[in-house]
Amino acid sequence: MATLIIRMPDDKHNRLKALAKHRHLSINKLIEELSTVAITEFDNSVRFRSLAASGDISQGLELLDKIDSHFSTN
Numbered sequence: 001m002a003t004l005i006i007r008m009p010d011d012k013h014n015r016l017k018a019l020a021k022h023r024h025l026s027i028n029k030l031i032e033e034l035s036t037v038a039i040t041e042f043d044n045s046v047r048f049r050s051l052a053a054s055g056d057i058s059q060g061l062e063l064l065d066k067i068d069s070h071f072s073t074n
C-alpha cells in the first residue's frame with residue numbers, strides 16, 4: 001500500500017475531519033472513498049466518450065428521441 005502526503009489549507013483539512021467524523025470514518029478512509037468516487041467518474045467518462053466516438057450519430061439521435069418521447073408522455 002502506498003503512502004500519500006498532501007498539502008491543503010487548514011480550513012479544508014478541518015472540514016474533512018468534520019466530514020469523516022460525521023460519517024464515522026478516519027480521514028484516511030474518507031480520502032480513500034472520495035478517491036474511488038473520482039476514479040469511477042473518470043473511468044465512466046472515458047468509457048462513455050469512447051463508446052460515443054465509435055457510435056452511429058443517427059442511431060444515437062433516434063435513441064434520444066425515443067427517450068424524450070417516453071418522458072414527455074409520462
